[in-house]
Amino acid sequence: MKLLLSEKEVQKKVKALARKISQDFSGKEVLLVGVLKGAFIFMADLARQMTIPVKMDFVRLASYGTGIRSAGKVKLTKDVETPLRGQNVIVVEDIIDTGITLKYLSRCLKARRPRSLKVVALLDKPGRREVNFHPDYVGFRIDDHFVVGYGLDCAEEYRNLQGIYVLK
Numbered sequence: 663m664k665l666l667l668s669e670k671e672v673q674k675k676v677k678a679l680a681r682k683i684s685q686d687f688s689g690k691e692v693l694l695v696g697v698l699k700g701a702f703i704f705m706a707d708l709a710r711q712m713t714i715p716v717k718m719d720f721v722r723l724a725s726y727g728t729g730i731r732s733a734g735k736v737k738l739t740k741d742v743e744t745p746l747r748g749q750n751v752i753v754v755e756d757i758i759d760t761g762i763t764l765k766y767l768s769r770c771l772k773a774r775r776p777r778s779l780k781v782v783a784l785l786d787k788p789g790r791r792e793v794n795f796h797p798d799y800v801g802f803r804i805d806d807h808f809v810v811g812y813g814l815d816c817a818e819e820y821r822n823l824q825g826i827y828v829l830k
């Protein structure tokens with residue numbers, strides 16, 4: 663395992679993202695929608711750094727059909743429990759790879775008529791994109807490495823690491 667982003671680098675970036683989002687939504691309330699499981703640690707830190715009123719909810723998605731998400735078939739296996747109509751929704755994601763998950767989720771959530779819908783991703787692998795999707799806020803753009811830590815797993819291991827590591 664090789665360190666890619668230290669705990670300090672991650673925390674600095676999370677703080678900067680929280681500040682930017684809090685400025686952009688100054689005077690408003692936002693609903694953070696975390697994509698389980700990977701985003702739970704990022705969302706916990708992001709939410710605590712925000713300086714505007716924040717509510718939180720979660721979704722979970724699964725691939726089906728061939729068993730690989732890049733087959734492009736995604737479904738919601740856990741929906742939000744909050745009505746989204748009129749809310750400033752910010753989807754919180756740990757990593758964007760092909761973009762298929764977020765493209766699907768964004769379309770799904772937009773249909774609920776939120777006041778606004780934005781996406782924040784801590785990590786983005788633009789080189790892996792298979793569908794056209796651009797997040798509104800990005801922490802780090804990274805190359806195509808298999809990364810773990812800070813919520814990201816390999817067979818459910820390593821999610822609790824403070825930093826982000828490349829798994830060789």
Ligand code: PRP
Pocket residue numbers: 697698699700701731732755756757758759760761762763764814815
């Ligand atoms: C990861 C990540 C995103 C998705 C991104 O989730 O958290 O939800 O993959 O991939 P895409 O851009 O190619 O659609 P994962 O399937 O690893 O589930 P987990 O968060 O529960 O670990």
